[in-house]
Amino acid sequence: MTGAPLFERMALIGIGLIGSSIAQTARQRGLVKEIAISTRSPATLQRAEELELGDFYSVDAAQAVDGADLVILCVPVGANEAVAKWISPVLKAGAILTDVGSTKQSVVDQVSPHVPKGVHFIPGHPIAGTEQSGPDAGFPTLFDQRWCILTPPKGTDQAALEKLSAFWQECGSNVDLMDPKHHDLVLAIVSHLPHLIAYNIVGTADDLETVTKSQVIKYSASGFRDFTRLAASDPTMWRDVCLNNKEAILEMLSRFSEDLSAMQRAIRWGDGDMLFDLFTRTRGIRRSIIEAGQETDEPDFGRHAADTRQDD
Amino acid sequence: MTGAPLFERMALIGIGLIGSSIAQTARQRGLVKEIAISTRSPATLQRAEELELGDFYSVDAAQAVDGADLVILCVPVGANEAVAKWISPVLKAGAILTDVGSTKQSVVDQVSPHVPKGVHFIPGHPIAGTEQSGPDAGFPTLFDQRWCILTPPKGTDQAALEKLSAFWQECGSNVDLMDPKHHDLVLAIVSHLPHLIAYNIVGTADDLETVTKSQVIKYSASGFRDFTRLAASDPTMWRDVCLNNKEAILEMLSRFSEDLSAMQRAIRWGDGDMLFDLFTRTRGIRRSIIEAGQETDEPDFGRHAADTRQDD
Ligand SMILES: NC(=O)c1ccc[n+]([C@@H]2O[C@H](COP(=O)([O-])OP(=O)(O)OC[C@H]3O[C@@H](n4cnc5c(N)ncnc54)[C@H](OP(=O)(O)O)[C@@H]3O)[C@@H](O)[C@H]2O)c1
Numbered sequence: 001m002t003g004a005p006l007f008e009r010m011a012l013i014g015i016g017l018i019g020s021s022i023a024q025t026a027r028q029r030g031l032v033k034e035i036a037i038s039t040r041s042p043a044t045l046q047r048a049e050e051l052e053l054g055d056f057y058s059v060d061a062a063q064a065v066d067g068a069d070l071v072i073l074c075v076p077v078g079a080n081e082a083v084a085k086w087i088s089p090v091l092k093a094g095a096i097l098t099d100v101g102s103t104k105q106s107v108v109d110q111v112s113p114h115v116p117k118g119v120h121f122i123p124g125h126p127i128a129g130t131e132q133s134g135p136d137a138g139f140p141t142l143f144d145q146r147w148c149i150l151t152p153p154k155g156t157d158q159a160a161l162e163k164l165s166a167f168w169q170e171c172g173s174n175v176d177l178m179d180p181k182h183h184d185l186v187l188a189i190v191s192h193l194p195h196l197i198a199y200n201i202v203g204t205a206d207d208l209e210t211v212t213k214s215q216v217i218k219y220s221a222s223g224f225r226d227f228t229r230l231a232a233s234d235p236t237m238w239r240d241v242c243l244n245n246k247e248a249i250l251e252m253l254s255r256f257s258e259d260l261s262a263m264q265r266a267i268r269w270g271d272g273d274m275l276f277d278l279f280t281r282t283r284g285i286r287r288s289i290i291e292a293g294q295e296t297d298e299p300d301f302g303r304h305a306a307d308t309r310q311d312d
Numbered sequence: 313m314t315g316a317p318l319f320e321r322m323a324l325i326g327i328g329l330i331g332s333s334i335a336q337t338a339r340q341r342g343l344v345k346e347i348a349i350s351t352r353s354p355a356t357l358q359r360a361e362e363l364e365l366g367d368f369y370s371v372d373a374a375q376a377v378d379g380a381d382l383v384i385l386c387v388p389v390g391a392n393e394a395v396a397k398w399i400s401p402v403l404k405a406g407a408i409l410t411d412v413g414s415t416k417q418s419v420v421d422q423v424s425p426h427v428p429k430g431v432h433f434i435p436g437h438p439i440a441g442t443e444q445s446g447p448d449a450g451f452p453t454l455f456d457q458r459w460c461i462l463t464p465p466k467g468t469d470q471a472a473l474e475k476l477s478a479f480w481q482e483c484g485s486n487v488d489l490m491d492p493k494h495h496d497l498v499l500a501i502v503s504h505l506p507h508l509i510a511y512n513i514v515g516t517a518d519d520l521e522t523v524t525k526s527q528v529i530k531y532s533a534s535g536f537r538d539f540t541r542l543a544a545s546d547p548t549m550w551r552d553v554c555l556n557n558k559e560a561i562l563e564m565l566s567r568f569s570e571d572l573s574a575m576q577r578a579i580r581w582g583d584g585d586m587l588f589d590l591f592t593r594t595r596g597i598r599r600s601i602i603e604a605g606q607e608t609d610e611p612d613f614g615r616h617a618a619d620t621r622q623d624d
């Protein structure tokens with residue numbers, strides 16, 4: 001980015017993995033003139049300051065938002081409503097208010113009532129993340145080559161939408177527009193179900209009496225460890241996702257369970273052909289994901305290569 | 313390895329990911345004097361020869377085994393019985409016969425009847441692999457810092473067991489001894505269930521009418537892609553695993569399903585505390601796996617770091 005900054009003052013409410021990554025990207029690429037940071041706990045705020053993520057720090061969200069022309073809520077989705085109420089009185093006319101929450105209809109329902117006239121509320125969700133959380137987990141390339149979904153309400157100001165889209169594009173992402181309900185359905189299958197399945201299988205393994213925990217750990221390279229990454233994600237964030245995208249998640253869970261029953265039946269009755277067919281048709285999707293630039297093509301996520309490098 | 317080779321002639325029946333990795337490791341570390349390779353198809357055999365994986369090549373398994381003092385079956389577990397019958401007449405007294413199959417009781421049942429007196433049959437399973445298959449997928453460090461489980465039958469010759477253990481240790485692995493039934497139970501949870509769950513969720517996503525395949529691919533970085541790695545594994549191998557470890561797999565599947573129903577119920581009734589508890593207790597297992605040297609501690613399996621390196 002060589003031109004003028006897109007925004008004068010960006011306020012980030014919440015400064016964990018996502019907030020910290022936005023701060024670092026925006027700073028590195030000159031997207032904003034000033035960065036104001038607010039978070040709930042003094043300890044996290046202090047850490048953000050130590051990391052020099054912003055120019056202004058306060059545990060008072062309203063103080064951070066004061067005068068901002070871009071406000072991004074980076075808190076767990078269950079916390080959005082309270083934050084919106086808090087900052088509502090100081091949101092200035094013409095400002096863009098957005099968020100990064102993993103569910104969108106709930107954010108629309110909970111935040112919209114508190115948005116003053118003249119403020120452009122455009123919910124968003126960058127499809128990028130890791131299993132880690134907190135300000136230290138952030139890094140400036142998190143959004144590179146990823147997608148950011150915006151769910152502008154009907155009648156959204158076109159110029160504001162373009163400006164927010166430009167911001168995410170400068171962060172390295174492609175922008176997609178979507179209806180919030182459809183977003184929630186798509187994310188239920190690509191993100192929420194995978195996380196819940198991962199949490200569930202790790203829980204199942206943890207509960208066994210016949211196989212010890214130390215055996216699970218020792219032999220985890222045979223498949224299990226892949227699930228532990230997602231299952232190490234932040235519990236608050238995921239509790240909030242479950243509570244705020246109930247319908248779509250239950251729909252996907254019930255389809256998954258149906259399919260699992262069919263597989264179980266095939267195993268019980270020794271139906272090798274059905275199993276072979278399923279195991280074959282699932283291969284193509286990975287190829288497509290790699291071709292779309294959303295995954296590494298190194299075997300084993302490149303982990304073996306990494307091991308070898310460490311040995312050198 | 314600086315001493316004399318452990319074996320004079322090692323015969324590998326099957327030369328895919330595992331066979332090829334054994335050949336490369338054994339050659340590189342001087343564990344055997346001569347490597348004889350046999351596989352079903354002339355095309356795979358030719359590829360093995362191009363890769364210079366051995367010293368002797370034949371589509372006739374008996375020819376490869378002739379004179380060998382170490383024979384390793386590296387074929388899908390459903391093919392072990394036919395191969396055992398084939399090579400039985402030429403197995404020489406004092407030779408060690410082993411395998412690398414992902415199930416163990418079935419291998420015992422199917423191979424034992426064809427083992428001549430004087431031949432030491434010690435089933436095995438290296439807990440190491442990737443989602444790729446065929447001779448090109450092999451690499452010499454696959455077994456480094458991994459575990460290899462041996463399931464010696466009662467009355468196994470101690471010297472033979474020690475020699476085979478030394479072979480795997482020189483390949484870089486720690487050796488564990490286990491009862492074949494217990495092996496099958498442990499692997500059902502750490503490997504078979506994860507693979508089946510991964511195949512299943514990818515299948516579920518593939519079948520949706522409301523979310524398009526291109527959406528699943530675009531947004532897969534939010535969790536889904538992690539499952540596609542396991543779901544890209546070899547269909548023949550996994551069909552055979554299902555057919556040969558039915559009981560243990562069905563047991564684990566039904567526990568998983570029960571737990572999933574409980575989670576589903578918690579989501580339906582908005583039981584945030586139950587969800588938070590589950591999402592919290594699963595975090596520790598990943599930490600233990602990383603501490604045990606079975607997983608990288610880089611966030612996102614180190615994929616983001618890899619992306620960044622590519623950009624440099
Ligand atoms: N992680 C991902 O992969 C990912 C990807 C895309 C979108 N998202 C979404 O991004 C948002 C933030 O996620 P994150 O990964 O950055 O989380 P995080 O690293 O855990 O950081 C959360 C931030 O929100 C604050 N916070 C937590 N609970 C709060 C509450 N009840 N009231 C006010 N502030 C609260 C925390 O403050 P204190 O530390 O001061 O308590 C912290 O600053 C979530 O809505 C999530 O759904 C996450």
Ligand SMILES: NC(=O)c1ccc[n+]([C@@H]2O[C@H](COP(=O)([O-])OP(=O)(O)OC[C@H]3O[C@@H](n4cnc5c(N)ncnc54)[C@H](OP(=O)(O)O)[C@@H]3O)[C@@H](O)[C@H]2O)c1
Nearest residue numbers: 326327328329330352353356387389391413414441445446
């Ligand atoms: N992949 C893993 O992660 C992993 C890990 C540990 C253990 N294992 C076990 O290791 C064994 C081999 O797996 P892999 O990954 O090396 O498989 P792979 O790469 O697919 O290679 C399989 C080899 O077996 C041969 N083969 C296949 N079907 C056969 C049949 N019906 N009769 C005779 N030969 C046949 C193939 O021959 P052609 O190419 O000539 O047809 C090929 O040489 C399996 O028992 C598996 O359970 C695998």
